[in-house]
Amino acid sequence: MSQVSDDRDIFFEEDDLKYEEEILRNPYSVKSWLRYAEYKKEGRKEVLNLIFERALKELPGSYKLWYNYLLIRRKQVEHLLATDPALDQVDNVFERSLVFMHKMPRIWLEYCKFLMDRGQITKTRRTFDRALRSLPVTQHDRIWSLYLAFVQSNDVPELACRIFRRCLKLMPEKSEDYIDYLISVDRLDEAGQLLANIINDEDHASANGKSKHQLWNDLCELISKNPGKIHSLKVEPIIRQGIKRYTDQVGVLWNSLADYYIRNGHFEKARDVYEEAIKTVKTVRDFTQVFDVYAQFEENMATSSMEADAAVDDAEIDLRLARLEWLMERRPLLLNSVLLRQNPHNVLEWHKRIELYEGKSVEIVKTFTEAVQTVDPKLATGKLYTLWVEFAKFYEKADQISDARNIFEKSITVNFKYVDDLASIWCAWAEMELRHHNPNEALKLLQRATTPPKKRVNYHDETETVQNRLHKSLKLWSLYADLEESFGTFKRCKAVYDRIIDLRIATPQIIINYGLYLEENNYYEYAFKAYEKGLALFKWPNVFDIWNTYLTKFINRYGGKKLERARDLFEQCLEYCPPKFAKCFYLLYSKLEENHGLARHAMAIYDRACTAVLPEEQPEMFNIYIRRAAEIYGVSHTRSIYEKAIDVLTDKDAREFSLKFADLERKLGEIDRARAIYAHASQMCDPRITLKFWKTWKEFEIKHGNEDTVREMLRVKRSVQATYNTQVNFMSSQISSVNQNEDDDEEDEMRKLEKRARELAEEEVKSQTKEKNINFISSEENPKKVEEKNPEELDIDWSDDDDEATESSKVTVEKQFIPDEVYGGLKKDIDETIV
Template sequence: MHKMPRIWMDYCTFLTDQNKITRTRKVFDRALRALPVTQHHRIWPLYLNFVKKHDIPETAIRVFRRYLKLCPENAEEYVEYLSGIDKLDEAALTLAKIVNNENFVSQYGKSKHQLWNELCELISNNPDKVQSLNVDAIIRGGLRRYTDQLGHLWNSLANYYVRSGLFERARDIYEEAIQTVTTVRDFTQVFDAYAQFEELSLSKRMEEVSKVASPSEDDNIDLELRLARFEDLMERRLLLLNSVLLRQNPHNVQEWHKRVQLYEGKPHDIINTYTEAVQTVDPKLAVGKLHTLWVEFAKFYEKNGQVDDARIIFEKAIQVPYVKVDDLASVWCEWTEMEIRNENYEEALKLMHRATAMPSRKVAYHDDGETVQARLYKSLKVWSMYADLEESFGTFKSCKAVYDHIIDLKIATPQIIINYGIFLEENNYFEEAFRAYEKGISLFKWPNVYDIWNTYLTKFLKRYGGSKLERARDLFEQCLEKCPPQFAKNLYLLYAKLEEEHGMARHAMAVYERATKAVPEKEMYDIFNVYIKRAAEIYGIPKTRQIYEKAIEVLPEDRTREMCLRFADMETKLGEIDRARAVYAHCSQICDPRVTTEFWQTWKEFEVRHGNEDTMREMLRIKRSVQAMYNTQVNMMSAQMLSSAAATTGTTADLAPGEKDGMRLLEAKAAEMAGSAGLVTRSGNIMFVRGETQGNKQDKVVNPDEIDIDDEEEEIENEEVPIEKKNIPSEVFGSLKKDDLND
């Protein structure tokens, strides 16, 4: 029994080779009847190949139908066969059944979407051969089902009508498509196909007309109509694209503005667009500023001379439930500006009075649970414009009341306070202005109060000068009490100027002294410059020595060098050569010769002009000492690093012999370098620099103002003394600490 399928297969194959078609078909049928169903899969492939090979469509179709009852999963093979023999209606029906069968699994691994596209392509490209299906209904079903492929499906439906010769119907499909798609990709696909369709239609009609010897008037009209239709389509492209974007998000305010611009020159369309926009956009879902639509709508009427209609638009706009109070405030301000442009000043003031009216109950400005209309009374934007209008068109009393109301509501800014003070001053209410400044000072803290203080003090000094000196001093002291360092500079300079012009010089100097401590480090240099300049003008140049010394103590290194050079230059001009030399010697301790070459060149030029061979040699010796000091600092850091490493890993005795030798060599080298540089060390620390006597006393430059040094100190040669103390008058560095000189 198990050999029967094989026998039938061999028999069928033999008959097939003999080209006995009818007999072979009957043998296949007998084999299928004789064999059990479980063995049919061995016969059907031979049977199907047989009917395909001998080109007998009717028989093949009947055979395939019987086969699909047993193996419905192979329906795609049947569709391929039908497409090959041009039986497209039957192929479309079978493919439609496949698509509608939710349990169907493609033997070729195709998805339902791919099968649907094949069906759409088949029925749209062959409208004359597919008669059994409602193509329009099938494709529209796909439009509802596959929303990510709308462009392709719409083009397939339009293509079906084009191939059917129903051009007007195809045009309607294209119009419907571009009015319904919601993505730019789908729109682009449909629009390009639509434009190509219109262009081909136009070009074909032009060819037909050109072949006619004498075209009739109807032909010319039809040609012009097709051309106008194509041009209109291309002109509408941007507008259609804008419609797509608005279908994506109808609450996009910016796209509504773009749509209005596309209708430029068409007032009725613009009005309809604005009307549709304000009715469509939800304030809570709006992307952008909704109030701009209302404002531009009203401005459109204003530009066309319809001010009353613009007022109606604004009246509706102020009732919209905006998300932010600022949007409603902007509408009120725009409405007021429109009235001002039309010179309706009284109406503008009434509008501002309406906008700032107190509600029936007080609400918090930031309470989102309340409407924006109820919170508008605390809008600074509206109050600021109200104050400006009152200044321009109101009375002094009404304007003052507005400013006072702003302050009472505690919504004032420093600029509002300053504007209030200037307004009162312009009307000669100076004390009222000063009281307004004081109110502002009580409302704000640093740094916001800086502008108010600056304006207040400037105006007060301009008004009273030195007639109310004690009051001015009290104001300055109150201002500077909690003033941050970054705002102190200008205030101290203003205070010092007051004391110079109307007070006492020593008070001014005291203010400058306080300023040097109150300002940030980066501004100290500027303050010291002003301090030195004013001290020189008031007391004379010699009185600036203490200021220079103070500056050298507190300034950072780069500024200290500049101050030392200026100090030395001043002493040189005064003829105090030894003092100048002492300043150079002191400054040299922070001047690395490899970096600050300019300083050493300046000192060298000084010695060339005012010194002698001994002083020049001393300068060079100091230069070498400073150089060695900076080199030794690097070596000391290395030694400290090595010592810390040794402390971590063990003592020197714990090191290997090679490591011991390396440590000894490093120590010896460091000691040798310190000795060659004239440095005397103790326990590895630098103590002082070895000095030498610089020639005979009578060879030195004689300075009658120089303080004599003790004879005992002059007789000591090669004594180890700090280099800064050698030949330095005590007055110059009397206020400097010994540690500062040795650093």
């Protein structure tokens, strides 16, 4: 089947019949036409175009048909040159589509893109304008995005600027894009104006997310780096406004302003800007930024002058080098000024500033004057009074004493924050008078300073001025007392000390000084009264030094003449004395009784002291008590002291005293007493830890014991061991830390004892003739008791129940010297102990 259309032969195939029939049945179905076009898309383009033309003839208002048809027609010509006539046919198709689709923004966008690809600027611009006129305002943003991209892609700045201005009327958020474009085409004056307008518009929100501060920085950078291209803006007011507004970018903005004048060639104006900047910035960071750039500017100026030899004379070069050197010399002073602008009440920085002016008297006086006038006493950081004192010392060093006095006179009227500050002023004034040999004038000053005000005020009431509270300053009274001691009379000095005590501002050291002063003048009873006044003022532990001085001086003065009074003093002292300070007083008390009193009183004091001092000092006190008792009453009198010590002290100290007590009884020949002491002390001696105790007891039994005592010691040791084993073993770490050398020594000792026992056995074999002299109690009479003999002659292994013990180190008693009953029982007990 064939059909002729548009003077061209179009051939239809057999497979097209079903689509043709469907169209004939339903010519207004968009889906049917699209299915037909989809089927023929791989065929000849004329056939496909004809299908869409037939479809649009039936359905001219279908957006889908027009959109798909236009895409296919664009694709068919995309590889052709811009001058090919086929492109005009596509233009005609777009124009025909817009007759029906003029409200569809997508059709307009495709048409504009097609024209942009062809490079037809005028026709494209007019098409964009037609699109904007045809579409509602709510859809203009889709057109403008492509429109702006089009004008920026073509090198026609005037056209682009006009289109941008039109766009900004509807879409002011595109202002930053316009500014970027203006900067790119070097239209900086308009860019600066627009950027300034954006910054001034409080309702403007940056499309790129920039803050007002960032936009301001961009403006300052733009106008400072392009001074010759921006004429519509007043640069200096803009930057200065930024300096006031953005305090965290002050240094950068000052540098921008100076850079603007440098680029304009106004170097002197730039230097003035730098000078103003370094004298007004308030942070070290801003100062460093400005100073570094300023120094670089001066260095560049000097370098350029030296390089241009012919154009610049030597005087100009010297001037620029001098400016650079002068700037570098001023840096410490300028930096100090910055810190003082940060905190004008910083006393330390004022002192540093004065040191920087060393050798410049006029500047120093000006700085001192400015400092004392600027610093607020209530806000001062540091000690304000030091400024006044140093100010006065400056005049003093210049031998202008009258001016120094004037400074001090003014300083004492300042309402300092603390009384101590004002007192320091008075003290410094008095010390100045002393340095110039005017002690009477110094005393008058201190008398004047310590005179109480007419109305009664509370010293601790901070609402009162420091001048009204000065009369209770201990610093002033201490200096006053020292000067009276050195230059005054006894009566006046005593009155000063009494006044200090009456005002209740004395310290223990003041009381001691008062007593020593009275003692130096042979007023001993007055000194003791002074100590007693001090004792009434203070409590423990503040009265420790007073009591110590008082009691020592009293004993040195009277010795045993006023013994009862001394005893009363000691008892009064010890009544409330804390254990921490009791030791020295008890020793002093007992020494007094030993030298001037009764021995039994001394022993009673020692006995009280042993329980009155700190626990860690009790062993030392017991040792002193024992030693003194032995010297006075004899060794036997110390038994009760040892018993008390063992009861009172901790287990560790009690063990040591037990060993000493047992050794004392051994030396006195009281073997049974010593053995009883060891047995008593063993209850607090864990065999795994207290190796020394058991070793000492063992050596004692070697020298003085027999089989029964050995058995008893081992039984006690087993019992103690079992007692400690039933408790929670907190001592494992201590057991593991026992020195291996001690184990080795114990093993060596066991071997020596075993060897000694064997030697004794051999001696017994050789001396069988003496066997009749050895009487053993038969097992029928008393099987558990053997007649006492020299332990060194017994064939017994005295080793402890150590893990390293072997069968060869067990207790061995030669059977031929001991009855069977006794031998068997003893061997069984000791074997059980070892196991």
